[in-house]
Amino acid sequence: MRRSRAAAVGAVTLSLVLTAAACGGGSSGAGGSNEQPKTLTYWASNQGASIEVDKKVLQPELDKFEKETGIKVKLEVVPWADLLNRILTATTSGQGPDVLNIGNTWSASLQAGGALLPWDAKNFDRIGGKDRFVESALGSTGVEGQDPAAVPLYSMAxxxxxxxxxxxxxxxxxxxxxxxxxxxxxxxxxxxxxxxxxxxxxxxxxxxxxxxxxxxxxxxxxxxxxxxxxxxxxxxxxxxxxxxxxxxxxxxxxxxxxxxxxxxxxxxxxxxxxxxxxxxxxxxxxxxxxxxxxxxxxxxxxxxxxxxxxxxxxxxMVAGINMAVFRNTKNTDGALKFVKFMTGEQEQTILNKAYGSIPPVKAAQEDPAFNSPALAVLRETLATSAAALPQxxxxxxxxxxxxxxxxxxxxxxxxxxxxxxxxxxxxxxxxxxxxxxx
Missing domain, CATH: 3.40.190.10 (Periplasmic binding protein-like II)
Incomplete structure (x- = not known):
């Protein structure tokens, strides 16, 4: 996970929160189930040198998504020191976002709380298929043998x-x-x-x-x-x-x-x-x-x-950021469209270039920018000598x-x-x- 997050939450509190049932969440979209959702909320983890840097990187891409789909994305960049507590609170309060970033090492813990949308074959098909992603990145998306709780967004080593x-x-x-x-x-x-x-x-x-x-x-x-x-x-x-x-x-x-x-x-x-x-x-x-x-x-x-x-x-360790959808979002269709957009080859190239990370999407790795000497070391490490933290x-x-x-x-x-x-x-x-x- 990026920028080494401070998981500042006590073990007792965490275990209580993770066993609580996830309540409704997400931003309010269109009124009826047959209407196109118009708004999504997105909690992005702080990947750049500052929150302001992240906003400058992400906002143009969110504007592009709105132009393509008509769905507005309300962005909040959350510092790592606050992110886990914010997510855990959201699982019980029902005041969470529609889509969020999580450190990939948290995938299994948050999966156990039941708050995140499972990525079954049907949901993966909605974003272009599971086989688009690098296998090592998929290894840090949840408990082995269960549908993943998230999809890879940025890979690091x-x-x-x-x-x-x-x-x-x-x-x-x-x-x-x-x-x-x-x-x-x-x-x-x-x-x-x-x-x-x-x-x-x-x-x-x-x-x-x-x-x-x-x-x-x-x-x-x-x-x-x-x-x-x-x-x-x-x-x-x-x-x-x-x-x-x-x-x-x-x-x-x-x-x-x-x-x-x-x-x-x-x-x-x-x-x-x-x-x-x-x-x-x-x-x-x-x-x-x-x-x-x-x-x-x-x-x-x-x-x-x-x-x-x-x-x-x-x-x-297999480091990286995953992207997840809150299970009870009212904008499931829009949320899946947003994840598909963010994990598309073009966006993967743009965003991972900006953050100096490696795309977990195979096709995006073909860009020459990800073959620099510095990134070559990281790619080799991920391929041959990295291990996922216990899921x-x-x-x-x-x-x-x-x-x-x-x-x-x-x-x-x-x-x-x-x-x-x-x-x-x-x-x-x-x-x-x-x-x-x-």
């Missing part, structure tokens, strides 16, 4: 972005390919008030993304095959400790990063304070912050050893409670307190106790 000038000044000739190389390279770069690697310790979802990938590298999934939380396995503990140790032990992440929230690490990278950042599809953000394309490079995110690949060489109903609680555990461990590291295997396991055990019992 994590990569290692590095500042070429800072590398040259430190005598570093190539980006690190393994975590051992990351520490070695990081010590050369972390000098004179500058730091090697940026992190966002207060960004719960980014914490989850990083430790999930490290978990895969240590043979841990955080959930058992039957969907039970498994946060205290040796692999999960090793993953969380390795991530926090970048600050606590290796000292290549600034202590102040323990308090960083969404996009603050990107600002440090763009202003030559930090030499590297692990991020998902960040090129458009760097450009918006004044960096020229030749100032930074892109490489696959590090692995424990060898080269990126499936299994223990996984180096990214279980409790995924959002997982983001909250484990993301908070990592946040607390970063705070302890920043304060100079020791981060040990025992202290990591204790935090993860506390997180696991907050999960719904099965």
């Amino acid at each position: 994590y990569a290692l972005y590095y500042n070429k000038k800072m590398f040259k000044d430190a005598g570093v000739t190539q980006p690190p390919a393994t975590w051992a190389e990351m520490t070695e390279t990081g010590k050369k770069l972390s000098k004179n008030g500058k730091w090697a690697l940026g992190a966002e310790g207060s960004n719960l979802s980014n914490n989850i993304h990083q430790v999930f990938v490290l978990g895969k590298q240590h043979g841990a999934d955080f959930f058992t095959p039957d969907g039970k939380a498994d946060f205290t396995s040796d692999g999960a503990v090793a993953a969380v400790k390795q991530y926090v140790d970048l600050m606590a032990k290796a000292r290549i992440v600034a202590p102040g990063n323990a308090e960083y929230a969404q996009n603050q690490s990107l600002s440090d990278f763009a202003t030559d304070k930090t030499a590297m950042v692990l991020w998902q599809t960040a090129s458009a953000t760097f450009k918006s912050q004044g960096m020229n394309e030749d100032e930074w490079g892109v490489a696959p995110a590090p692995v424990q050893s060898g080269k990126p690949g499936q299994g223990v060489s996984t180096n990214s 279980v109903p409790e995924e959002s609680q997982f983001e909250t409670v484990v993301g908070t555990a990592v946040k607390e461990l970063f705070a302890e590291a920043a304060a100079g307190k020791p981060v040990t295997e025992a202290s990591v396991r204790a935090k993860l055990d506390k997180a696991q106790q907050q999960m719904p019992k099965k």
Whole structure:
């Protein structure tokens, strides 16, 4: 999911909301069922450098849709820090939008609440068919074996972005390919008030993304095959400790990063304070912050050893944004037309170019713009070495409670307190106790 969302909602509250029946929602359309709906409401997630940037990107496309169909789309761009709570409230209040963006990792959790329109074969046919979409993107649209709760809109993957000038000044000739190389390279770069690697310790979802990938590298999934939380396995503990140790032990992440929230690490990278950042599809953000394309490079995110690949060489989660329709919208026909429009080849090309992401629609990927060196790394990662976060109903609680555990461990590291295997396991055990019992 894009711009690492803060899923700031307690596990108990979330579980209560997700078990509530979805009430009616959506904007008021035409009065009778046989009349053409005239208005849709659309909650778009904040994809650009600011909400204003998103409005400038999206509004011309919404105007184009209105001209083609006669259906007006009322746009609201919702910050990531607010989006999940807004969606959960909408499922119980009936005051939701007709169409909305969701982080793809939330698909199974929101699906369990029953608020979203299922994408069965009939609904997929209404938008041109399921086979238009890349298979890996469809893997993060809901629980396996059930009709998807959403369709892919933007695809992303994590990569290692590095500042070429800072590398040259430190005598570093190539980006690190393994975590051992990351520490070695990081010590050369972390000098004179500058730091090697940026992190966002207060960004719960980014914490989850990083430790999930490290978990895969240590043979841990955080959930058992039957969907039970498994946060205290040796692999999960090793993953969380390795991530926090970048600050606590290796000292290549600034202590102040323990308090960083969404996009603050990107600002440090763009202003030559930090030499590297692990991020998902960040090129458009760097450009918006004044960096020229030749100032930074892109490489696959590090692995424990060898080269990126499936299994223990996984180096990214399958990131992205999905588009969903509220089940009880009064404008189902118009909503499906809008989703078809937004996932059409032309719009996919326009929007993914604007955001520096990759189209999950196969035909749109043929555009030369998506074969640049930077995007080539991301496409290769998605195709060969990325894994979907667990598609279980409790995924959002997982983001909250484990993301908070990592946040607390970063705070302890920043304060100079020791981060040990025992202290990591204790935090993860506390997180696991907050999960719904099965």
